[in-house]
Amino acid sequence: MSSAEPSPSAPHRATPAVQVLSAEKTYPNGTQALLPVDLTIQEGEFVTLLGPSGCGKSTLLKMVAGLLEPTDGRLQLWRKPVAQLEESGKKMAFVFQSPTLMPWASVQTNVRLPLDLAGVPRPESDARVAEALALVGLSKFATALPRALSGGMQMRVSIARGLVTQPDLLLMDEPFGALDEITRHKLDADLLDLWRKKKLTVIFVTHSIHEAVFLSNRVVMMAARPGRVVEEFHIDAPYPRTADFMVSPEFSRYAKLLQDSLLRASADTDEALA
Numbered sequence: 001m002s003s004a005e006p007s008p009s010a011p012h013r014a015t016p017a018v019q020v021l022s023a024e025k026t027y028p029n030g031t032q033a034l035l036p037v038d039l040t041i042q043e044g045e046f047v048t049l050l051g052p053s054g055c056g057k058s059t060l061l062k063m064v065a066g067l068l069e070p071t072d073g074r075l076q077l078w079r080k081p082v083a084q085l086e087e088s089g090k091k092m093a094f095v096f097q098s099p100t101l102m103p104w105a106s107v108q109t110n111v112r113l114p115l116d117l118a119g120v121p122r123p124e125s126d127a128r129v130a131e132a133l134a135l136v137g138l139s140k141f142a143t144a145l146p147r148a149l150s151g152g153m154q155m156r157v158s159i160a161r162g163l164v165t166q167p168d169l170l171l172m173d174e175p176f177g178a179l180d181e182i183t184r185h186k187l188d189a190d191l192l193d194l195w196r197k198k199k200l201t202v203i204f205v206t207h208s209i210h211e212a213v214f215l216s217n218r219v220v221m222m223a224a225r226p227g228r229v230v231e232e233f234h235i236d237a238p239y240p241r242t243a244d245f246m247v248s249p250e251f252s253r254y255a256k257l258l259q260d261s262l263l264r265a266s267a268d269t270d271e272a273l274a
């Protein structure tokens, strides 16, 4: 699925897609999930949030999605408040760790759901469902029920359901965390193809250093208790990134940098607990 066209490791255009402006989050029970975070993500960037459990990765992603309000500070998408994203003519989609498919409905009905909810008429929704299924390589399974599919294929359905709305911003919370390693690598590679083809802006949450190096333009390292951003790394390797990249000295160098940073972030977390 890879194309030969060179893709810069820098974003496609210098337009901020996401601006997190001193946004912080304390849950009603008093848990300080995030100290103020400042983060700008350019249009077309692939940014990964990495860090020990409980450092606020999901909280930050949900605030970007508008699913959670910051306690203080604010967030903007294409320079508009998250709730007014539509005014910018841009769209976002959220892909969760679990595919959360309707078990009684076919693959195509599952993928069509966001379009049905938005009242998109049938001929147009049919075409868009077909395109989304083709993008994730599931055209042949349009009429199958989810239980007939493997975990990796179900995750593809979930990604197709995100893509069917033709989003500009794709938010992914550990989407491949529950999959075996081979399936995960395949989906990572396919995701990079989609990102390049559709010029998406992606924020991706993972616990995997290798996945972060393979996918990202930039990795944001976070520490816990309280959750905060501690370091950032630019992964300046060119795209397309192939299996060869994963066994290159360059890859190992980035993986070591991230591993050391993750150890520091985890030590900070342990100290906070002591």
Ligand SMILES: Nc1ncnc2c1ncn2[C@@H]1O[C@H](COP(=O)(O)OP(=O)(O)OP(=O)(O)O)[C@@H](O)[C@H]1O
Pocket: 027, 028, 029, 031, 032, 033, 051, 052, 053, 054, 055, 056, 057, 058, 059, 060, 227
């Ligand atoms: N609804 C909630 N109410 C209270 N505390 C919460 C809530 N959701 C998350 N937390 C707490 O906020 C902190 C950050 O949680 P969050 O899920 O954002 O971290 P994370 O980095 O995504 O963790 P993980 O890697 O384990 O998924 C944790 O201490 C968590 O227990």
